[in-house]
Amino acid sequence: MTALLTILGVLVFAIGMVISVSLHEAGHMIPAKKFGMKVTQFFFGFGRTIWSFKRGETEYGIKAIPFGGFVRIIGMLPPGKDQDPSTVRAASTGPFQSLVDNARAAEYETIDPADNGRLFYQKPWWQKLIVMASGPLVNVVIAFLLFGGLFMLYGASELQTTVKTVSKCVIPANEATPTRECDETKDKPSPARAAGILPGDRIVSFNGVQITEWEQLTPLIRANTDKPATIVVERDGKVLPPMKTNTILNQVVEKAGSEKVVNVGFLGVSPETKIVRQDLGYTVTQMGVITEATFHALLRFPEKLVGVAKAIVGGERDQNGPMSVVGAGRVAGEVASDQSITGEARFAFLISLLASVNLFLALFNFVPLLPLDGGHMVGAIWEGIKRGFAKLTGRPDPGHVDVGKLLPVAYVMASIFVVMGVLLVVADVVNPIRLNG
Template sequence: MRGHTDEPQTPTPGSAARTVGGITAIAVLALLAWRYPFAVGAAAVLAVVLFMHEFGHYVTARAVGMKVTDFFLGFGPRLWSFRRGETTYGLRALPLGAYVRVIGMSSSDAVEPGDEHRAYRVKSYPRRLLVVCAGSLMHLVMALVAYVVLHAALGAPALEENRWQVAEVMSQRDGVTLPAGTAGIEVGDRIVGVNGVVTEDWNAFVSQVQARPGESVLLEIERDGARLATAATLAADPETGRGLLGVRAAQAVTYETAGLPTATARAFADLGQAMVDSVRGIWSLFVNFGDVIDRIVSPPGDPSANDDLGTRPLGVFGIVDLASDTSWGWSERALMFAMVNVFLGVFNMVPVPPFDGGHVAIATYERWRERGGRDRYFSDPRALAPVVAVVVTALALLAIGLLYLDIANPIDL
């Protein structure tokens, strides 16, 4: 369906096809949301993140007097649009982000004579920098807000020394049925006693369980600050004869909140550290590119694909998969939201086109050529076309490779 105009419009086969396509896309999304609510929710949040990136460009471009002709949510075939003033707003079939079109982004772009004064290329150096950096700034703002909410409301996760909690509940192992799956034990529980014996220490717990194969035991569990009890009949390891319950452990996590002033200070500290970590991660990606490729081409189920998370990049599918893990709480999701935003903001400033950092580099080079009161200099975009082609191709191949890696060898945190 087309947007409203002053003149009545007659439906066309193209508009009907877009309407059908839009209805189909909505139906598919609704079906996926019903079947995989967390995954679709995580994907929707990621789409909003990319939308807000472009919204930053849109707002700042309008604010400094540039002409914005298009602002669309999604990519691919147009489903719906309307024109308000000089800008066409709309929705496209694939909700994987957004894009904004500003006139005169390069010296070769055709611009109407009456609009030349509103083209990106004729604006001052500070205004051009503001517009091209606005997307990354939006990522940092979103990350900062998430960190504040994390510290002030949700609680920042912190590992506890010498305390453990259940990280996985198993129903079977090597053909042996394990009682943990039917005993009501949940991920995040702390089993603090077995038959009255205190098991705050993991080794003490293991000793108590292994010494009682086939016995019915009373487990004391700590969950969300409350104590409860459950009974379980322990299985026996067919090889060693030792008792088995069926849980894996991880270091215990507590969630700490603070007042708004302290939470804000901690949020800024976290933001700074995340920016440093992102720069290091990007540098590691290039320095250890051979290791990255080895992981991408690893066969399904290869344990070496995830043996070093420092050189194991995560793609969009992997991010959505982790964020949709039902064992994660809102604190973990808020932390990932913040970290992903920081990384996107920093990565987008790599000084190579077509990244926004490439536009910063071009604008800075043009400014340098104008030093000493020289005439305005416009770089030739044709000289950078091969660089853009190489970068886009590399990113496409990397995205495909990471999609395979995330599916064939998913990270299990």
């Protein structure tokens, strides 16, 4: 049964990714066709063609390597200065496929004279911008719909004012590894334990401040440093006399997902959580929070890859580090087979995972470097600025911006992406991230 659930979880995640990638590429193709651009191919995957069919001038199909996809739009690069303008190479929106297709040294594909005016580079800058931005924007919409449906129909975990656990003693954050346990002969007892707080107690007030939600309590405790604290709790429906203790300075992680350690007041309690349905405003707020966290994760991506490389040769794998689609699929299978949680919770996690991957794909593709969509978007915007400035100043039209001049950058970046992808896939096979340790 466990194996079947694992396979089912991986299958659900894989189907979700196929749909997400296909919709991303459709986001490029649909506006391209609307603007009269010539689109000759729409494929999921790369490499050898497994199956395809042709409708109109566009071939649709599946290729052998199921990582990503591409849309082939004719004329994404203008011809070189010494090339016949009647011929132009077809380029694709897929990051790695476009590297090969856009190489100026490659053979150019002859186009029909009737295609003049339908080439990507010949179109207005704003049309090119829309075509390239629509792909990642589709991923943003998918992420929003998935997160929104999850939060509003299932709910999100909310911290309660009821205590779930009471720490036995004080362990600094830099020592709080899974193997570090409380040593009551050496470690100080936690202030909460010393005060007599028990799991199941509801925090009523802290230093005279009425507590209605846990988010109120955390900053109060942290700001109290090592000063006296008076705490009122409700136990078994009865409000107990005030408990007095001293919070102590301790090293804790600044916030969830952060690696920064700060010295703040410490009490030694953690809250119970409850799944509560949310509204649209919560979805928007959480999307902002997740986007910010994803942005910071992208900035630290190269640094994190060093740890991934070490994990391949036997080092410890960072459980909060990056993973490939293969790793995400393994996590999906692991959660799907975890019968210690409800079926609803497992399904909710899969939806959350798919939403998070879509948001990451969107932000990654917005990076303003070729061969990503963001590189082409920057070229279109720069063309609009140059042409607009020339028109305002009465200067001659400067013409199209040739993003082909950035092909050396594209080669370097694509090589880096390939190395990063291989590292992550290998690490996810030999030393995968496991939710349950």
